[in-house]
Amino acid sequence: TQLLEQSPQFLSIQEGENLTVYCNSSSVFSSLQWYRQEPGEGPVLLVTVVTGGEVKKLKRLTFQFGDARKDSSLHITAAQPGDTGLYLCAGELGGSNYKLTFGKGTLLTVNP
Amino acid sequence: GAVVSQHPSWVICKSGTSVKIECRSLDFQATTMFWYRQFPKQSLMLMATSNEGSKATYEQGVEKDKFLINHASLTLSTLTVTSAHPEDSSFYICSAPPEGRHGYTFGSGTRLTVV
Numbered sequence: 023t024q025l026l027e028q029s030p031q032f033l034s035i036q037e038g039e040n041l042t043v044y045c046n047s048s049s050v051f052s053s054l055q056w057y058r059q060e061p062g063e064g065p066v067l068l069v070t071v072v073t074g075g076e077v078k079k080l081k082r083l084t085f086q087f088g089d090a091r092k093d094s095s096l097h098i099t100a101a102q103p104g105d106t107g108l109y110l111c112a113g114e115l116g117g118s119n120y121k122l123t124f125g126k127g128t129l130l131t132v133n134p
Numbered sequence: 135g136a137v138v139s140q141h142p143s144w145v146i147c148k149s150g151t152s153v154k155i156e157c158r159s160l161d162f163q164a165t166t167m168f169w170y171r172q173f174p175k176q177s178l179m180l181m182a183t184s185n186e187g188s189k190a191t192y193e194q195g196v197e198k199d200k201f202l203i204n205h206a207s208l209t210l211s212t213l214t215v216t217s218a219h220p221e222d223s224s225f226y227i228c229s230a231p232p233e234g235r236h237g238y239t240f241g242s243g244t245r246l247t248v249v
Contacts (some may be wrong), residue, residue, distance in 0.1 A: 028177075055238070064140070064227050064240035065178070110177055120166065120231035122238060127177040 028125030045111035052116035140241025157228035164230040167211035
């Protein structure tokens with residue numbers, strides 16, 4: 023059973039289009055993080071959300087944490103080819119073990 | 135910021151041989167290190183958690199005798215893939231959890247190809 027359901031798994035869009043990636047769970051997370059990963063490299067942190075209902079913006083990227091801290095979304099406005107990559111959500115359940123649970127990832131391709 | 139240096143970045147080995155992957159925390163002490171495995175176009179799957187000075191904790195389904203983890207010091211954790219087979223070919227990534235002011239820090243990954 024996947025603790026964090028991430029969708030869609032694959033997304034191919036044209037430059038200039040908008041898109042949203044979702045991460046959903048039945049568990050409550052103390053924090054949720056979004057990463058972007060290029061082939062052959064480690065994930066790079068984009069944002070961490072910790073408060074229910076929180077919205078964070080990073081240029082054309084908007085991240086939202088659900089009120090109940092069980093779900094999150096990433097919205098990209100006017101996607102560009104440079105946004106191509108694997109986007110991963112990861113949740114921290116809390117406690118002392120700091121173990122991150124990753125979603126399955128969304129492979130985004132933005133075509134020029 | 136905190137940096138985890140992972141080596142090698144890629145390795146090709148013959149079936150039956152062993153390969154060691156190192157992760158070093160360069161400017162902080164990591165009492166814990168997470169080891170992940172990632173197949174192409176898929177997410178990270180946690181394999182095990184290493185703890186300095188004690189035995190590693192393995193996730194369900196991960197063979198501890200095949201994936202030997204050692205965390206001998208506060209700055210070095212190693213993963214050794216023993217008797218490697220082609221199905222062990224994958225991308226292996228380490229990560230140190232937040233300590234102090236640092237968030238999760240990921241290594242740059244090791245691409246293992248077993249031929």
